[in-house]
Amino acid sequence: MDASERALLEQTVRDAISSTSGGFDKVDEVLADLGWLEMLRDEPHDAVAIVFGALGSTNGAGSMLDDVLLAALGMTPEPGCAVLLPPFGSSAPPASVDGDRVFGTGLATARATTASEMVAVAVTGDAVTIARVPMSAVNTEPARGVDPRLGLHVAHVDVQDADATGDTRSWEPALAAGRIALAHELAAASRAMLELARTHALERVQFDRPIAHFQAVRHRLAETLVAIEACDASLVAAADEPGPMTAALAKALAGRAARTAATHCQQVLAGIGFTTDHPFHRFLKRTMALDGLLGSTDALTFDLGRELLATRRVPTLIEL
């Protein structure tokens, strides 16, 4: 896909998401019509970057994360199949296995309300167990929290005779793929916050001049751009050198960029950014929720530090 094709597709996806009210079922529907699953199969990297970028920039919510995880687990993504996500802030496989019993508590995307089955991943020794569980054996309740529009649910899985397959496929590739998707979404949401604050700074007049004139304001917005560009570069690195560490770093940097953007942009937006009249709050709340999926910035940073200390090595990961 060349740059102009990509730009066109990005615009098409954004327009499609914006044409809905941002609700997850409608977003899923328009993306299915645009051939999301075919794109994910044929050009997974571009598909994820474009779709999750569009979700981030439009504040749209869908359940495409389930598809990304299923594909990375080597399964065929389908709208009727949801995935049990780790609890907020965590990245470990959320389920446990005890004989034929599979059980665990985690999060689920809004797909939990429409799917007919759920995939639950559990650690069993060096490998993982992948269990397909009928939704009738899953107890879900909405986790509205700070961002009800995202459609997250808490899901409790407990099934005695699960259709479980011991599998050599590791949880790592799924985690890496999910983190990359979420990093794209966080980066785009951060850019949206920056654009809102930038526009406000140019329009808002105090002391007879736009507040964009003041260096204190300019420097906050500049630091926000630096954080977002750093995240974008880490996404290029993760695409060129796929692996668990480059993906974890990209998600950590995306969460960082989102925090920087939220802090600086909210301060620049000041009073209006504190109201629900202005769209800023939706992006702030979305990034708060997304940061906790598949490992928060803090958890990822800590885990990376732990890994470096354990190996006493500092891998450079990417070369010229």
Added chain:
Amino acid sequence: MDIAVFRARLNTWLDEHHEDVAPPFEPPGTLDEQVAQMQRMKSVLYDAGWMRYGWPERVGGMGGSPMLRTELGAALAARDLTDPGLFSLIEVLAPTLIDFAPVELAAEFVPRLLSGAEIWCQGFSEPGSGSDLASLSCRAEPDGDPATASTWIINGQKVWTSLANYAQRCVLLTRTGAPDSRHRGITAFFVDMDTPGITVAPLEMINGLSEFAEVFFDDVAVPADRMLGEVNRGWEVAMSILPYERSSCFWQLIAHLYHRLEMLVAVAPDDDRSAEVIGDAYVALHALRARSRVTQHRLASGATLGPETSIDKVLVATTEQKVYDAARRLLPGVVELDDSASGHLWRSEYLYSRAATIYGGTYEIQRNIIARRLLDLGAD
């Protein structure tokens, strides 16, 4: 040569010739030792051909992508064979000769810089012109008509001139237009440091080394054929350095910082606090390396580097400080009190890292550029 092949061969060679290029002292050593080591190492590397890759054949190079010389600098930094700040000065000096000097002048002198026969310095900043470089006032007057004068007479002062007290030559910016002509009235010269009238006064830095100096010019006569570029077009010379400074120099420094973090990881206590601090520095380092890589790939594909490299500069400066802050936090008493060579190294580099947000355009200037040029927030 393919860059990955070059990297592999270079590392094999460096493994095999470690004794020939390694410092004969325990780092950091004195500045005299550091400079002597750098020149000796360059001479060995030049003779073996490594110092010539990535430089044009007309100045004694062997051609190929400039990224080859970036790889060399990074490999040397990662092995602690030389200080990347001093070594990468080549990147901001040689290209000005190659791009702006008469062909014979560049062909005569650039090999001396690459081979370690000479050290050059860069006379840009002045006491009254730091962030605002275009206000510089060191004066060059033609001895006669500017179009035909055979000699120019220079009077004024430079400051923060790295290695001036070791240098044989200086790439110098002078005021040749009206005092208020700013970037339209600046001319660059290539000056011999032993020319009568030049006085060098070293400045002791916060870490005890005298890397910088003040340089005074008192009726210094420079031949007109030592002019770099054209009269009043010196700003182009100054700006031409930016792509090298913001690509190759940064990549070398990044390699050095990875090496330092690895040194820290080797001795840091194995606890949660270390994990947090080291993780934080590693995430920042990775962002910097990823960004610099993107920038260098853009440069290699023919893009012109511009204000977006201010983002690279902010990341370099803040990350360098973060790495040394991590060392200070995790090795209490080492930076502050340890008088061993290793304590001296951490202390010296910790203190030097405080300048990272000052030199090469301050953190404030970079954010001003980002705000104006990248975010389009209008004039400040």
